[in-house]
Amino acid sequence: MTAGSASSGGAVSLRRVRVTFDGTDAVADASVDIAPGEFVCLLGPSGCGKSTLLNVVAGFVAVTDGEALVDGQPVRGPDVSRGMVFQSSDALFPWLRVSENIAFGPRMRRVPKGRRDEIVARYVDLVGLAHAADRFPPQLSGGMKQRVQIARVLANEPSVVLMDEPFGALDAQTREVMQREVERIWQETHPTILFVTHDIDEAVLLADRVLTMTAGPSGRIKSEYRIELPRPRDETSEEAIELHRALRNDIAVEVSKTLRTQERMAG
Amino acid sequence: MSSQPPAGRTRLAPTITSWGSLWRRKLPLGALVTYAVSVVLGVALWWLVSLRYSDYFLPSPLTTFEAGRELASDGTLGASIVASAQRILIGWALGVLVGVPVGLLMGQVLLIRRALDPYIQFFRFIPPIAFVTLAIIWFGVGEASKVVLIFYTTVFIIVISTTAGVLAVEESRLRAAASLGAGPTRTLLSVILPSTMPYVVTGSRLAMGNSFLTVVSAEIVAAEQGLGALIWTSRNYGRTDWVFVGIVVLGLMGFVFDRAIRFSVVRLFGRYAVKV
Numbered sequence: 001m002t003a004g005s006a007s008s009g010g011a012v013s014l015r016r017v018r019v020t021f022d023g024t025d026a027v028a029d030a031s032v033d034i035a036p037g038e039f040v041c042l043l044g045p046s047g048c049g050k051s052t053l054l055n056v057v058a059g060f061v062a063v064t065d066g067e068a069l070v071d072g073q074p075v076r077g078p079d080v081s082r083g084m085v086f087q088s089s090d091a092l093f094p095w096l097r098v099s100e101n102i103a104f105g106p107r108m109r110r111v112p113k114g115r116r117d118e119i120v121a122r123y124v125d126l127v128g129l130a131h132a133a134d135r136f137p138p139q140l141s142g143g144m145k146q147r148v149q150i151a152r153v154l155a156n157e158p159s160v161v162l163m164d165e166p167f168g169a170l171d172a173q174t175r176e177v178m179q180r181e182v183e184r185i186w187q188e189t190h191p192t193i194l195f196v197t198h199d200i201d202e203a204v205l206l207a208d209r210v211l212t213m214t215a216g217p218s219g220r221i222k223s224e225y226r227i228e229l230p231r232p233r234d235e236t237s238e239e240a241i242e243l244h245r246a247l248r249n250d251i252a253v254e255v256s257k258t259l260r261t262q263e264r265m266a267g
Numbered sequence: 268m269s270s271q272p273p274a275g276r277t278r279l280a281p282t283i284t285s286w287g288s289l290w291r292r293k294l295p296l297g298a299l300v301t302y303a304v305s306v307v308l309g310v311a312l313w314w315l316v317s318l319r320y321s322d323y324f325l326p327s328p329l330t331t332f333e334a335g336r337e338l339a340s341d342g343t344l345g346a347s348i349v350a351s352a353q354r355i356l357i358g359w360a361l362g363v364l365v366g367v368p369v370g371l372l373m374g375q376v377l378l379i380r381r382a383l384d385p386y387i388q389f390f391r392f393i394p395p396i397a398f399v400t401l402a403i404i405w406f407g408v409g410e411a412s413k414v415v416l417i418f419y420t421t422v423f424i425i426v427i428s429t430t431a432g433v434l435a436v437e438e439s440r441l442r443a444a445a446s447l448g449a450g451p452t453r454t455l456l457s458v459i460l461p462s463t464m465p466y467v468v469t470g471s472r473l474a475m476g477n478s479f480l481t482v483v484s485a486e487i488v489a490a491e492q493g494l495g496a497l498i499w500t501s502r503n504y505g506r507t508d509w510v511f512v513g514i515v516v517l518g519l520m521g522f523v524f525d526r527a528i529r530f531s532v533v534r535l536f537g538r539y540a541v542k543v
């Protein structure tokens with residue numbers, strides 16, 4: 001398996017993106033350029049519009065204003081070149097075996113059976129699930145289910161991989177293992193990754209660049225942190241701790257804004 | 268749990284058993300004993316009570332059994348069972364075959380849902396019994412009128428439960444399918460239909476129960492043969508014991524049909540997380 005053999009990253013540009021739900025802005029004015037193969041983490045308080053931005057890039061949600069471009073082309077609906085790993089494993093097809101879940105994308109693209117089997121073999125291997133290829137999702141642990149989701153997305157060789165808190169439902173140990181896995185897989189296949197998380201350590205560990213967002217509704221991109229620490233990173237290193245502190249202070253301001261908004265709305 | 272090289276789809280059942288419901292499918296001895304004791308006690312109670320009354324008012328288990336033998340020996344019982352079972356199975360199967368696609372379309376296409384909803388909401392409150400007379404006028408006293416009534420009772424239940432199943436499919440699963448390259452048709456067939464299976468199965472079992480209600484009322488109004496006809500005719504002859512035979516056989520037949528559905532569902536659709 002050669003690194004970055006099939007998929008290489010796509011360039012993602014958001015230009016003054018605004019998304020309105022029922023008359024209120026979920027995202028007010030977000031602009032960002034993401035380089036091909038870049039690993040970007042999106043961090044911000046609950047409700048600030050992280051998932052909405054991801055859904056815009058995936059093509060699940062249309063922009064109200066502005067533009068979302070991938071490799072210069074405007075996003076118009078979902079496409080196999082943009083895969084999404086969901087937080088909930090409900091997104092898997094529980095009636096299909098692990099191998100069949102992974103083969104789903106290639107099957108929809110009418111890849112011939114022989115080639116499909118090769119793809120499945122490659123990606124069950126990549127996510128370390130070769131021993132479980134014949135099982136059904138309900139037979140798997142939470143971490144294994146997320147591996148299936150990742151493999152299923154990668155089997156289509158997307159140029160952009162979107163991950164919405166993919167490890168949010170996992171325990172701390174499993175999450176740590178999965179973070180290392182994602183980093184390794186990204187280094188091997190090198191898609192562009194846009195990764196939403198609540199976990200500052202996770203962002204510091206994984207991202208080339210962390211984007212923070214302002215409190216929602218009407219979230220926008222607030223600040224960005226480029227992280228050039230060598231990989232694999234050690235979150236207990238001095239630089240990592242320093243970064244963590246800066247990010248935490250940055251976000252704490254927004255989180256308290258969110259809480260004040262919620263109190264105002266409640267009271 | 269180590270299922271090695273790709274076992275074909277047909278070899279599915281054993282795998283399912285191992286994670287799903289082994290304990291539920293292999294009835295433990297304790298449960299069997301409980302069932303048996305419960306049935307024996309029930310029949311004993313029936314017998315005790317029947318001692319206090321005449322055979323006309325409440326036939327005893329033994330009288331009922333003898334009456335059953337009598338009806339079986341001249342072929343009446345067998346013919347009744349076959350006639351009712353046939354009507355139920357044909358009407359029910361047609362109802363499922365039509366109801367599932369209609370339910371899928373109603374769940375998936377807003378226009379169709381809106382267009383059909385008034386009819387579904389209107390007719391679902393009208394029990395098939397209300398249509399017995401009309402069915403006979405329109406479809407005659409033969410098989411067709413009964414099959415149509417059972418179809419009617421089944422199709423609404425199936426449509427409603429299938430639609431509910433479609434509407435309950437996780438948004439993330441549909442989004443995953445879309446970004447993995449599935450168009451609307453393939454999403455419907457490869458993602459929505461399988462996700463809906465537990466609802467379809469529940470609906471089918473409910474509909475089977477209602478089919479029994481319907482067949483009896485239809486046969487009481489107009490039929491030469493069938494368990495409903497047997498029960499009604501027996502009343503005219505004052506043969507309460509025959510009525511009892513009809514009732515007991517109906518109950519047993521329902522039990523057997525439901526078991527058959529459950530068994531085949533686990534066999535055929537176990538992978539769709541259908542719990543029965």
Ligand SMILES: Nc1ncnc2c1ncn2[C@@H]1O[C@H](COP(=O)(O)OP(=O)(O)OP(=O)(O)O)[C@@H](O)[C@H]1O
Pocket residue numbers: 021022025026027044045046047048049050051052053216217
């Ligand atoms: N389909 C929708 N209809 C109406 N409002 C929505 C919809 N989706 C999101 N919103 C609103 O848009 C805002 C942003 O939501 P979004 O899910 O993007 O936030 P988030 O940053 O992902 O939050 P979390 O961290 O809790 O997942 C919220 O105020 C939310 O209530």
Ligand SMILES: [Mg+2]
Pocket residue numbers: 050051052164
């Ligand atoms: Mg979110």
